[in-house]
Amino acid sequence: MQHQSEQPATGRSRAVRLDSFGGPEVLDVREIPAPQAGPGQVRVRVTAAGLNPMDWIMTADADTAARFGLSLPAGFGTDYAGVVDQVGAGVTGFAPGDRVFGGALSRAIADFVVVDAVGGTAANEAHHTPDGVDDRTAATLSIAGRTAAAALAVIDPGPDDTVLIGGAAGGVGVFAVQLARTAGARVIGTGSATSADFLRDLGAEPVTYGDGLADRVRALGGVTAAIDLHGTETVHTARELGLPDDRICTIATKLDGVPAANGANAPVDALEEIARLVAEGRLRVPIEASFPVEQFRPAAELQASRRVHGKVVIDL
Template identity: 60%
Template sequence: MSRAVVYEKFGGPEVLELREVPEPHAGPGEVRIRVAAAGLNPMDWVLASQPEAAARFGITVPSGFGYDLAGVVDEVGDGATGFAVGDRVLGGALGRAVADFVVVKTPAEGFWPTPDGISNEVASTLPVAGMTAAAALAAIDLQSGDTVLIGGAAGGVGVFAMQLAKIAGARVIGTASEGTFEFLRQFGAEPVAYGPGLADRVRALAPGGVTAATDLFGTETAEAALALGVPPERISTIAAGPNAPGGVRATGGFDADPAAMKHITDAILTGDLTVPIAAIFPVEQVREAVELQAGRHVHGKILITL
């Protein structure tokens, strides 16, 4: 037997249960990953608590939980390609990441080798947040010399977006609550308070103008950027859905260039990008981990170890 976090009905953290389940094995064209760590994202608890959101991703109950994971390939089925037993990998398995074992078909899209020098814990935080940040910046063709406004800069995606924008040579202004200003400054961003009057505060901070923007939370930053004269094609959103202002580019991690992951891991290895880890929970405490994640008051990633 092996363990997996599952839920049989939609709801809050209380619906999550750690259960013994039959141990899965790699079939033809598949590999099995022994999961070491699973990184949490807001979408995980949204899918577990909101049936409408889950339906959009094809998730029905009963379901497993989580997406981001890192671990080691420990079984390779006949005809499987791309990975060998003993390979360290990171990637995503929708609705089944928080488990001792995950079986995936090959070629395994959405999986990458974990480089030496990057721990499983750090690797497990990268797939959703890292690739979503990369997609958000690629959608606006961020260039050296840009002044970019990043909405929701203190969040899980924002931490990556700030640093990737700095690596690209941009000036970064990030929206956040005043209590997180020092956190943003640690990553080279200039903080500005979100809320009514955002465009005026940004104008005072950057009288020379803003040239690009990405909104990682809703629509407030995108609307402020439009008010500041940023062309809509140089504004991206990841969470606005149908509410995105006209002409603004909606994107997400699935739009990212697969090569972006190597750019991210290379930057981690050179020290140009750091991943703040706020909390690590054993899988037995998955409910506490999700409760902390859902509170949205933590700066940095929350992850579960198995």
């Protein structure tokens, strides 16, 4: 049975679009035909969209975009939160008015997105937003939460572990630190000197990255596992400290012998568990800045600077 919202079946939608690959300068807000929910799909009226480094990485050039299945013209942004306003034939479990969050690959910054009701990846999914989780926060969970959960699943930390997390103040880091702490592990997080208080607030012991990192970590008592969320420095440090490769994980690069993780490898129930922890107040998502959709370009530039502590969100 198909339920239609009070929105007209046809209409227009604002959406951030690009006609050529490149940086934030190629993005523009356009008016496009509003997408319609087909069989097995739901349409969501988006209220907030969270930004991730992958948003601009995969639209930076044609070769990278092709690896993600993107072609021009393309949209921008993947994480979203909002309200179901249209339900296609054959859909169960969703109804107009339901608050939802999830992922819509490179098309989330728009008034409307259409996703499969039974999705399993951050590229195309919807989940019910728990009471107690606001839309801005819900719009930050999909990519970063899945990625952090996938990395934690590789090293499987417990109360006897001390985990070194490289790039701990970034969008994935805020989840990785808190999920490791929830598992009972001690966490040492690398970051700039200015991020020390931020990392302490998350539950990590801060250590500055750069030359001499292994000595600084050793002075804190050493580590039993490591996740590198930025490049390779944390991997090399972990190896220098004697960690076997199977207790090290990367997300941003690949090194022979070291397991790599991405959101597609996250446990099936990872996102629901993260949302539950947020609703219970056991996991918080620091939002450094939010922008109205008309200011999407400064928002994208801030995200691309890689100097963000927490998340950047677009309001629609």
